[in-house]
Amino acid sequence: MRSTILLATLVFVFSSCNLGGGDADLVLTNANVYSLSWGDPDPEGVPATDSPYADGAWSADAGAIAIRDGLIVAVGAADDVESFVGPNTQVIDLNGATVVPGLVESHGHLHELGEKHEQIDLIGVKTEGDIAARLVGASSGRGAGEWIVASGWDEGEWADHLPTKDFLNRLFPDNPVVLKGLRGFGTLGNDLALRAAEVTNDFENPVGGELVRDETGDITGVFLNNATDVLNDAIPEGTLEQKQRVLQYGFGQLMPQGFVTTHHAGVRTDYLPAYQALAESGELPMRVEAMLSVGVIGAPSVEKWTAIGPTEDPTAMLQIRSVKAYYDASLGSRGARMIDDYSDMPGHRGVSGSDYGFDVERVRAFMAAGFQAGIHAIGDAGNREVLDFYEAVYGEYPNARGLRNRIEHAQVIHPDDIARFSELNVVASMEPGHAVEDSPWAEARIGPDRIKGAYAWRTLRRNGAKLIFNSDFTGTDWSFFYGMYAAVTRKMKDGTPEGGWYPAEAVTPEEALRAYTVWPAWASSREDLTGTIEVGKWADLAVMDIDPLNVGLTAPDGLLDGLIEMTIVGGKIVYERTPNQ
Numbered sequence: 001m002r003s004t005i006l007l008a009t010l011v012f013v014f015s016s017c018n019l020g021g022g023d024a025d026l027v028l029t030n031a032n033v034y035s036l037s038w039g040d041p042d043p044e045g046v047p048a049t050d051s052p053y054a055d056g057a058w059s060a061d062a063g064a065i066a067i068r069d070g071l072i073v074a075v076g077a078a079d080d081v082e083s084f085v086g087p088n089t090q091v092i093d094l095n096g097a098t099v100v101p102g103l104v105e106s107h108g109h110l111h112e113l114g115e116k117h118e119q120i121d122l123i124g125v126k127t128e129g130d131i132a133a134r135l136v137g138a139s140s141g142r143g144a145g146e147w148i149v150a151s152g153w154d155e156g157e158w159a160d161h162l163p164t165k166d167f168l169n170r171l172f173p174d175n176p177v178v179l180k181g182l183r184g185f186g187t188l189g190n191d192l193a194l195r196a197a198e199v200t201n202d203f204e205n206p207v208g209g210e211l212v213r214d215e216t217g218d219i220t221g222v223f224l225n226n227a228t229d230v231l232n233d234a235i236p237e238g239t240l241e242q243k244q245r246v247l248q249y250g251f252g253q254l255m256p257q258g259f260v261t262t263h264h265a266g267v268r269t270d271y272l273p274a275y276q277a278l279a280e281s282g283e284l285p286m287r288v289e290a291m292l293s294v295g296v297i298g299a300p301s302v303e304k305w306t307a308i309g310p311t312e313d314p315t316a317m318l319q320i321r322s323v324k325a326y327y328d329a330s331l332g333s334r335g336a337r338m339i340d341d342y343s344d345m346p347g348h349r350g351v352s353g354s355d356y357g358f359d360v361e362r363v364r365a366f367m368a369a370g371f372q373a374g375i376h377a378i379g380d381a382g383n384r385e386v387l388d389f390y391e392a393v394y395g396e397y398p399n400a401r402g403l404r405n406r407i408e409h410a411q412v413i414h415p416d417d418i419a420r421f422s423e424l425n426v427v428a429s430m431e432p433g434h435a436v437e438d439s440p441w442a443e444a445r446i447g448p449d450r451i452k453g454a455y456a457w458r459t460l461r462r463n464g465a466k467l468i469f470n471s472d473f474t475g476t477d478w479s480f481f482y483g484m485y486a487a488v489t490r491k492m493k494d495g496t497p498e499g500g501w502y503p504a505e506a507v508t509p510e511e512a513l514r515a516y517t518v519w520p521a522w523a524s525s526r527e528d529l530t531g532t533i534e535v536g537k538w539a540d541l542a543v544m545d546i547d548p549l550n551v552g553l554t555a556p557d558g559l560l561d562g563l564i565e566m567t568i569v570g571g572k573i574v575y576e577r578t579p580n581q
């Protein structure tokens, strides 16, 4: 490992010395470049005094970029890059398209994209009849014993009238069937799938999970929260090659959206070898931060990984330097841990911590070994307890404060805890899409007071918190333009609710763009290497056909029409839109 770092350092020094001369590999001209190299906006979103913002409009701060050996060697006007053009330089005229730093999808589940591609899609089903129609149509021709796996029924919407296995048993008496929920907090299996998972009526609920039962005490086939893995793990595993293909399919979905980096929020042991094989063979087309899963099932070994330690070479395409753990469940399934009762279920406050399978010792051991933690917390009690946990770990291991630890989702926060994000150097990793998609029912769950601390981006910013945005795909559309639209308008794609849902918590277009670029670079301790378009930084860029800063200000609905023209990772064009795409 040490020799790799030394080599990386030498390469960096060598190219730094040569930034002024030699031919570029690639030069982009006639561009509308937002380098984001100016200062952060203030806590209310007012652009910094050194920003290219004046009289209510943004203007580009550069028009051309030169790239060599994967790094940016010049940014400026056309004249500034001219001397870098040689006989072997590829010069691309961008015709006025906008260039921003490469986008970061900082919380997603990459393998699910490929797996769902190979599964039957249940998104939007409202009744068991809907499910039956999709399954029967898509599974025709499968032989007896072949597994039928589908996904996408919305656990939040179905929470009050969960499906049961009876109709699946009638439809598919000869095939094991597993129907995964949209957000991973519910899954339904038929009798053959339950048999494969060795689940019978006397099966005990795992920690933090529940097997739903009917009034006679029989299991209905629905597994909730931590119990979902009991069923999902019974599905036969794919080969290493299949898993690499599944991951490549995922990259193929992200790169057309301008993403240059994805943070896989919880990689289990089943997919780690596939990532490592792709990294070793040089086949990773984009950067990956594989956050090791510290869950109940399938978690990589603490002993092994704390001995290996976090990836030290920052230029490696595959980074394994953080862990992901769950502290509570979701608001939709009422599993998120609340300080007081759910407004629509008196006496119920959700589950958290060790009751939800959170392993204090394991997460602390990873943090002590220098791994950054990203802990899922949704309810106000969940968030408070995770902040308490971080505070306690810092007391024991002061260096852990510098890891820029994260809370994933940070959905409902008690007013007393908002300022603690900044005090404890904790990043709020949040999903603009979740805020607007949950808006129809979130207030029923927690009532009119607590909702004010929900998806509270402006309040967090005002209190000094670092914010990063992502989609938590596949449950939500991972388009950057949709995320930015939701962040700026607090509206769903159909424009509702009018005026936005608690619009005072919206962010500005600049803040939204930063939450997909500069701020995740900081959250990964990579701000010296990436996140802005500056000489010496990685040539990771996203080229788009709209100017998101000005469209976001003047006609934010137009963000939804934005298209990525080109995605560049380390100077390589990994995606280019063809005219009819």
Ligand SMILES: [Zn+2]
Pocket: 107, 108, 109, 265, 472
């Ligand atoms: Zn997630």
